[in-house]
Amino acid sequence: MQIAAISPVQLASRLAAGDPLHLLDVRDPIEFDYCHLPGSVLLPLDELPQRTEEIPARGEVVLVCHHGVRSAQALSYLQMRHGRTNLLNLRGGIDAWSLEVDPSVPRY
Numbered sequence: 635m636q637i638a639a640i641s642p643v644q645l646a647s648r649l650a651a652g653d654p655l656h657l658l659d660v661r662d663p664i665e666f667d668y669c670h671l672p673g674s675v676l677l678p679l680d681e682l683p684q685r686t687e688e689i690p691a692r693g694e695v696v697l698v699c700h701h702g703v704r705s706a707q708a709l710s711y712l713q714m715r716h717g718r719t720n721l722l723n724l725r726g727g728i729d730a731w732s733l734e735v736d737p738s739v740p741r742y
Contacts, residue, residue, distance in 0.1 A: 637706050639725040640696060642734040649673075656695040660708045661728075669728065669740045671698060679704045686716055695721050700742075702727040 640648075648655060657674035659666055666676045677685055679699075689695060689712070697705035705723050712718040724731070732739040 637709055638722050639702075640722040641725050642731040645696060645724060645731075646735045654693050656690045656693055657698060658689060658695050658708075659698045659728075660704050661699050665700065665742075668742060669732075671728065671731065671739075674698060679708055682708055682711060686712065689718070691718075691720070693720065696724055697721060698724045698728055700727045701729050 645655075657671050659670055659674045659676050660679040660682065661676075662678055663676060666674075670676070677688060695718075697708050699705040699708075702723055702725055705727065709721045709723050712721055726734075728739060729741055732741050
């Protein structure tokens with residue numbers, strides 16, 4: 635199964651255009667507290683199986699992590715186990731966002 639992805643620049647453009655995207659951050663709380671995208675909601679990867687009902691079923695959901703690996707795992711899980719098709723992985727994660735879109739977002 636293919637992982638649908640969006641680049642940081644594409645995401646920034648869509649957010650600036652007012653596209654109704656849901657941002658779901660699957661990192662650990664300490665990482666989220668350090669930095670996160672405005673408007674994103676924290677749902678740590680290890681809590682995903684118990685909290686899938688919190689993920690919007692309508693509209694596109696962009697999954698975010700540090701480098702795009704955990705968010706890709708979350709996307710695969712949600713596709714395979716729950717048949718979700720409204721998901722995009724932020725390619726390169728919040729680190730790529732900092733490098734390509736907003737250098738004020740701390741890198742770690």
